[in-house]
Amino acid sequence: MTFSSELWDRGGAPVYAEIVRHPFITGLTDGTLDHDAFRYFIVQDSHYLRSYSRALTLVAGRAADEDAVRMFALHAANAIEVERELHASLLGSLGLTVADVDAAGSGPATTAYMSYLTAVCATGTYAEAVAAVLPCYWIYRDVGRELLKRSSPDPLYRQWIETYGSDEFDAVVESVLAVTDQLDMSASERERCHQHFGTTCRYEWMFWDAAYTKLDWPVG
Numbered sequence: 001m002t003f004s005s006e007l008w009d010r011g012g013a014p015v016y017a018e019i020v021r022h023p024f025i026t027g028l029t030d031g032t033l034d035h036d037a038f039r040y041f042i043v044q045d046s047h048y049l050r051s052y053s054r055a056l057t058l059v060a061g062r063a064a065d066e067d068a069v070r071m072f073a074l075h076a077a078n079a080i081e082v083e084r085e086l087h088a089s090l091l092g093s094l095g096l097t098v099a100d101v102d103a104a105g106s107g108p109a110t111t112a113y114m115s116y117l118t119a120v121c122a123t124g125t126y127a128e129a130v131a132a133v134l135p136c137y138w139i140y141r142d143v144g145r146e147l148l149k150r151s152s153p154d155p156l157y158r159q160w161i162e163t164y165g166s167d168e169f170d171a172v173v174e175s176v177l178a179v180t181d182q183l184d185m186s187a188s189e190r191e192r193c194h195q196h197f198g199t200t201c202r203y204e205w206m207f208w209d210a211a212y213t214k215l216d217w218p219v220g
Contacts, residue, residue: 002181003180003181003183003190003193004134004177004180004181006194007131007134007180007193007194007197008138010194010198011194011197011198011201012135012138012139012197012198012201015139015198015201015202015204015205016139016142016143016201018205019139019143019204019205019208020143020146022205022208022209022212023212024037024041024208024209024211024212025143025146025147025208027212028147028152028154028157028160028161029147029150029151029152029157029161030152030153031152031153031154031157033154033157033212035094035156036214037211037212037214038094038156038157038211039094039096040107040210040211040214041208041211042087042090042091042094042096043096043100043101043104044106044107044109044110044207044210044211045083045087046083046087046091046101047101047105047106047110047114048106048110048113048114048207049079049080049082049083049087050080050083051114051117051118052079052114052117052133052136053076053077053079053080053083054076054118055117055118055121055129055132055133056072056073056075056076056079056133057072057073057076058118058121058122058129059072059121059126059129059130059133060072060073060076062121062125062126062129063126064126064184068179071175071176071179075172075176078172082163087101089159090156090159090160093156094156107210107215107216107217108210108215108216108217109203109206109207109209109210109215110207110210112203112206113200113203113206113207116132116199116200116203117132117133117200120132120196121133124192124196125185125189125192126183127183127184127185127189127190127193128189128192128193128196130176130179130180130183130193131180131192131193131194131196131197132196132197132199132200133176133200134176134177134180134197134200135197135200135201135203135204136200136204137172137173137176138173138176138177139201139204140169141169141170141173144161144163144166144169145170147161148161148162
C-alpha cells in the first residue's frame with residue numbers, strides 16, 4: 001500500500017464520506033443551497049487561499065529536491081491566481097467586492113484551519129508539511145469529481161463545480177500524491193503525518209459546515 005493510500009484509508013475516507021453527504025454539498029447540486037451560505041463560503045475561501053498560498057511557500061522551502069521546490073512554489077502562485085480570477089467573477093455575481101471580503105475577515109473555522117496549517121508547515125518536518133496541505137488538494141479534487149457527476153441547475157454553483165472538477169486540477173493533485181508516496185520518514189514522523197492529515201481533513205469538513213451554518217464569532 002502506498003503512503004497516500006494509507007493516509008486516505010485511515011484519515012481521509014471516513015471524513016470524505018461525511019463531506020459528500022453534507023447539506024452544503026447536496027444543496028450545491030440540487031440548487032437549494034442558500035446564496036448567503038455560498039457567499040459566506042466564497043468570502044472565507046478567499047481568506048483561506050491567501051493563507052494556503054503562504055503555507056505552500058513554506059512547503060516549497062522545505063522540499064527535498066528541486067522539482068518539488070518548483071512544484072509547490074508554482075502551486076502557491078496558482079492559489080493566488082485562483083483567488084483573484086475565480087473569486088473575482090463569483091464575487092461580482094454575489095454582489096460583493098474585494099473590499100467586502102477584507103472587511104468581513106476570517107471566521108472561526110477559517111482562522112483555526114489557517115493557523116494550524118501555518119504552524120505545521122513552519123515548525124514541522126517536510127513530510128509533516130506535505131501531509132498537512134494534502135487534504136485541501138485531494139478532497140477538493142474528489143468533491144469536484146462527485147459534483148461534476150451531479151452538476152447543478154444554478155449557473156453560479158455550476159461555474160464553481162467545473163473549476164474544481166477539471167482535468168487540470170486532477171493533474172495537480174496527482175503530482176502532489178506522487179511526491180507524498182516518495183516521502184522518506186521515521187516511524188514517529190509517519191505517525192505525526194497521519195495526525196496532521198486527519199486533522200486537516202476534519203478542518204475541510206468544518207469549512208463546509210461553517211459556510212452552511214454561516215458560523216460567526218460568538219462574542220465581539
